[in-house]
Amino acid sequence: MAAAEGKPALAEKHLEEDVATRCCAGSGGILSPMPSLHCSLQDLPPELLVEIFALLPGTDLPCLALACTKFHHILHIDSIWRRRCREEFGVRETLEILKMIGMSYREVYTKLLHPYRNILGLWQPDDDYRRLLYVAVDGLCITGWMNRPCLNTHVDGPMQFQPLFRICLTERKSATLEYMDDFYSFSHSHHMQIRKDRFSIQWIKRDHRTDLPMWLKGEWGWVLVREDRQQYDCLTYRCVYLPPRHPDDLIRPGLFHSKYDGFRGKIAMLSFHGKYARVREIRGDFIWTLEIHLMRRIQLRDGEFFRNFNELSRVVQEIEEQDYPRTCRMCFYGVETFTLPGFADPMRLPVVFILFDENHFGFIWLEAKYFFLFGRVQNTFQNVEAPSGQAFLEMLSNIQSRPL
Template sequence: MVAVTQTGQEECAGLCSAGPSRECRCPQQQRGPADREPDPHPEEEHMKADAEALFCAGSRGMVSPKPTPRCSLQDLPPELLVEIFASVPGTDLPSLAQVCTKFRCLLSHDSIWRRRCWEEYSLGENLQNLKVMGVSYREVYAKLLHPYRHILGLWQPQVGPFGGLLNVVVDGLCIIGWRYLPPHYPHVNDPMQRKPLFRIHLTEKKSAVVECMYGHRGPHSGHIQMLKDKFSTQCNQKDHHSISDGMQEEFGEWLGEEWERPLEDISQEHWEQFILMKCIYNQYDNCLTYHRIYLPPSHPDDFIRPGLFKGTYNVNGIEIVMLSFHGKYARATKITGDPNIPAGQQTIEINLMHRIQLPVVQNLINFKELSRIVLEVHEQVSLEQQQEDRTGDSEGHSWQSPAQPNVGPPTEVREPWAAARQEQPVQFVLPLGVRSWDQENPRTCRMCFYGVGHFALYGFFNPQHIPGVFILFDEDHFGFIWLELTCFVLYSRVQATFQNAEAPSPQAFEEMLKNIQSLTSGS
C-alpha cells in the first residue's frame, strides 16, 4: 500500500474525524503523491469536500465536520437570561427552575413574574401596592392567578329559568365575580347594574381565600369548586342569604341597597321580585353552578354587530338576550329568562332571506295592513319549508337543529345588506293597538325582516313559534313585533365591556349555545 503523507493524514482526520489508527477511504489514503493527476477544477473539489463535511455523519467511512465550540444557555449574561425568561409562559417557568441552581436563582427576580402577570392576566399593579401587602408578583401569580385561571370569563348561573350574567375578572390584586343586572324597568336604554358576587384575594399569610359578597351582613366566607367549563360557588354562612322570621326589615334594607333605591321607593312590583329572590335562594341553598358562555363572533357582512342586548318583557321586567348570526338566520337567545321562556332558549329567529318592506306611515298605523304583509311572507316561508323537507335540504332551519358555524350570511343576501347600509332611514311608527312597554321608541328604522317569536305558557308549557317582524333601528337598537300577541319589544345594546369572553372558535360558540339550551329544554 502506498504510504500517506503527514499532510494527507491531517486533512483526512479533519474531514472524517478518524485518526491515523482508523481506516479511511479518502482518495489521499489510496493514492500517493506520485500517482495523483493535476486537478483541472481545484475549486469544485474543494466545494465538494466542504459539502461532504457538512452532510456526512462521520461513521462508516463518511466524513464529518470538525467540532465547533458551542455556547450554552447557561453561559449567557444574567440580565439577558432574565429578559428571555420573562417572555416564557408562566406555566413553563417551574421546569426552567429545575435545570440548574443559576436558573432557579434568576427566576426569583420579580420583574419576570411582573411581566407574566401583565401579559397573561393584564395585572398592572405597581410595586408599591405589593410592598404594602407584603407579597411579590411571583406569589400573586402562583397562589392567586394561576390556580383560579379557569374561572376567568363570562358565565351564566343555573338558577332554574332565570339565568343571569357573571363576568369573572382580575381586578387589582383580587379576582372578582361581577354580576350584571338589567336596568330598572322599563328604562331599557339605561346602563347595566354591576354588583360583586364573590372575591378571591391573598391574606397576610399569603394564601388565597374566597369571600361571598352577596347577601346581607357581608362579606362572608365562601368556597369555589372548579370543573371543566363550569364552576360552583357556596357561601359558608347560608343564614345571610335567606329571610328568617323577624329579619324582613333588615333584609329589606339590604335589598334597597342592591337596587340603589331608598327602601320607601321600592314599589310593590319590586317587593314581588324580592319574594321571588327569596324562593330562588331557598331552593338552591346558595350553592350555584355557572356554565361558561361566549360572546358571539362577528362577520364583516353582518348587518348589525352581534352581542348582548336588553329587552323589555312586560311584567318580567328587562331581560338580556344574545344576538348571533347563523348562515341564513339570526337568533336571539335568552341569557336571563322567566318561567315562560327560560334562559338558554331562543326568543326570536330572523329569516335573513325574507326582507319586509314596511308600508308608508299612513298605512303602517293600521295593524291589519302590517299583519297582511307579514302573513303573506309567513305563508311563502311555510311553502319553502315544505319543499325543503321533501328534498331533504332543510339544514339550519329548525329551532332544534344544530346551529351552523357563523361563516357569514349567504352570498345572495350580502348584496342587499350592503345596499341597505346606504339607504336612508325610513319613518317608523308603532301600529295602533300594539302594546309597547318602552315609552320612547325610535322614530326611524333601516330594514325589516320576517321572523318568528317564541311563546309559551307559564312553566315553558306548550311552546309555539308565532310570526312577527324584526325591525333594525340602528347599530344599537332593534325590535320585534309579535303579531298574535300584538306586542312590541325594544332591544338596546349592552354597552359594558366583558373580559375573557371571546369564543376560541365559531364551533366552540355553537357548542356553547347548544349546551345552555339543553339545560332548560326539559323545564
C-alpha cells in the same frame, strides 16, 4: 509549483495561530479550544435570560425553573412575573403597593391569578336565569359581580353589577374566598370546584336554624344540612361566550338588553349563522329565542324596501310611547319561540324584525301588535371569547335546553 502550493498552507497556518491567540487572550496565556458554533441557553447572561423568560407564558415558567439552578434563581426575579401579571391578566398595580402588603408578583400570579384563571369571564347561574355573573381581576383581587334585573335599566345604558364574592391573598399569602352578601357566610377556597366551562361554590347560610331536618326543600331544589345543622347551598355557574364576528355580519354581534311589561328586562345574545340570525335570551323570566330569516327581507306592496320607520311607527305608537329610533336600515321575517313556565311545548309566533342601526334592533309581535326594542349592552367584558366555534355553538345549545 511546490513553492506556490506551500504559500496557501503557510497562510492558513498563520490564520489558525491568530485565532488561537485571540481565543486565549484574557485567560493568562493558556491556550483555549476553538469556540463552539453552538451556544447553550444556559450560556446567555442573566440579563438576557430575564428578557427572554418574561416573554414566555406564565404556565411554562414553573417547568423551566426545574431545568437547572441558574434558571431557578432567575425565575425568582419579580420583573418577569410583573410582566406576566400585566400582559395575561391586566394587573396594573405598582411594585410599591406589593411591598406594602409584603407580597411579590410571583406570589400573586402563582397563588391567585393562575389557580383561578378558569373562573374569569361571564357566567349564568344554573338556579336563576334572571341573573348574570361577571368575574374579573380587580386590582390584586378577583371579584365576582352579579347582575340582577333592574327597574330603571334603559336600553342604551350599561348593565349594573354588584359585588357578590371576592378572592384575595391574605397575610398568610394564601387565597381565600369571601362572600359579600349578608345571606351567606364566609367560605374557604377549597369549597370552590373549578372546571373550564363551569364552576361551583358551596356557601353556608347565615340564618340557619338548629331544628332543621337533614335535607331541606330549597327555593331551587334540595339543599344539604350537615351534622353541624348548618344549611349549605351549592351554586353552579355555566360559562357564557360572546359570539364570534364574521365579515359578512349585518352588524357586530354581542349582548343586547330590553325592557318589557313596563319594568322587567331581559338580556339576549345576537349571533349570525349564515342565512339566519338568532337572538337568544341569557337572562330573563323564561326560555326565549328569536330566529331571523336573513333571506326573507320584507318588502312593501309596491315592491320597495322599507326605507323609513313611518308605517311601522304607527303600529308602535298605538301601543305606547317609546324612545325608539325613527329610521330603520332593513326588515326581515322572523319567528319567535318561547316556553312559558308550567308548559312543556314551546310557542312559535311570526314577527317582523327591524334593524335600526349598529346598536339597536327590535321586532313587532304581529298577533298582539306589541313592539320590543333592544339596545347594545355598553359594558366591556374580558375573557369571554369562545375557544372555538364549536364551543360557542355548544354553549348556545346549553342555554336553549336549560330546564324550567
